Amino acid sequence: MRLRRDAKIERIANVPLFSRCSKRELAQIGRLADEMELPAGTVAVREGAYGQEFFVLESGTVEVSKQGKVVATLGPGDFFGEIALLHNAPRTATVTAKTPVEALVVSHRDFSSLLATSPQIQSKILQALAERLAPASI
Numbered sequence: 001m002r003l004r005r006d007a008k009i010e011r012i013a014n015v016p017l018f019s020r021c022s023k024r025e026l027a028q029i030g031r032l033a034d035e036m037e038l039p040a041g042t043v044a045v046r047e048g049a050y051g052q053e054f055f056v057l058e059s060g061t062v063e064v065s066k067q068g069k070v071v072a073t074l075g076p077g078d079f080f081g082e083i084a085l086l087h088n089a090p091r092t093a094t095v096t097a098k099t100p101v102e103a104l105v106v107s108h109r110d111f112s113s114l115l116a117t118s119p120q121i122q123s124k125i126l127q128a129l130a131e132r133l134a135p136a137s138i
Contacts, residue, residue, distance in 0.1 A: 008030035008033055008104060009023065009026045009027055009030045011056045011058065011077065011104055012026050012029050012030050012033065012056060012104070013026050014056075014077055014079075015056065015079050015082065016128060016132060017082050017085070017125055017128050017129065017132075018124075018125070018128070019128050020124035020125075020127055020128050021121060021124050021125075025118070025120070025121050025124070028114060028118065028121065029106065029111075029114065029121070032106045032107070032110040032111060032114060033056070033104040033105065033106050034104070034105050034106075034107075035058075035102065035103075035104060035105075036055075036102070036103050036104075036105045037100065037101065037102050037103075038060075038097040038100070038101040038102075038103065039097065039100055040060075040097050040098060040099050040100055040101075041096065041097060042096070042097045042101075043094060043095070043096050043097075044062065044080075044095045044096065044097060044101075044103075045080070045081060045091045045093070045094065045095045046091060046094050047065070047066060047067070047090075047091050047092065047093050047094040048090050048091060049090065049091050050088055050089070050090055050091070051081055051083070051084030051088075051089070051090075051091045051108070052084055052088075052107055052108045052109070053081055053084055053105050053106065053107055053108065054079065054080075054081040054082050054084055054085045054105070054106045054107075054108075054111070055079060055080055055081050055095075055103045055104070055105055056077075056078075056079045056103060056104040057074055057075060057076050057077065057078050057079065057101060057102075057103050058076060058101075058102040058103055058104060059076055059100075059101065059102045060075070060076075060097060060098075060099040060100050060101030060102060060103075061073055061074065061075045061097075061098045061099050061101070062074050062075075062080075062095050062096060062097050062098060062101060063095070063096050063098050064080065064093050064094070064095050065093060065094045065095075065096070066092070066093045066094075071093065073098070074095075080093075080095055081095075084108055085106060085108055085111045086111075086125075086129075088108065
């Protein structure tokens with residue numbers, strides 16, 4: 001898999017965590033994204049393990065399970081592991097490739113370095129997080 005730069009930016013732009021970022025800022029995040037292929041049956045993340053990566057699916061499907069029960073199926077354009085970018089906490093689910101998968105992967109370490117040098121990106125991500133966590137207006 002070899003994505004053009006604009007394709008990476010398009011995929012990353014669809015992630016709610018990055019919704020407030022400019023095209024230039026999305027390009028900075030896109031430069032951090034490595035392309036990865038996972039064969040069918042590969043466990044991408046395991047429930048309870050500490051996460052270090054965020055994934056955006058380019059092709060293929062994955063199954064998300066909690067305590068052994070399938071709770072979702074994700075496909076191209078979907079993403080998982082965004083909390084791992086911001087916080088070193090145990091994974092809340094297991095994600096397994098059901099078909100061969102191509103994905104963009106951003107590591108916690110690279111993302112943390114970007115945030116440390118780009119306070120404007122950090123601020124926009126905090127705003128997006130606050131919006132996602134805020135209860136609906138009354």
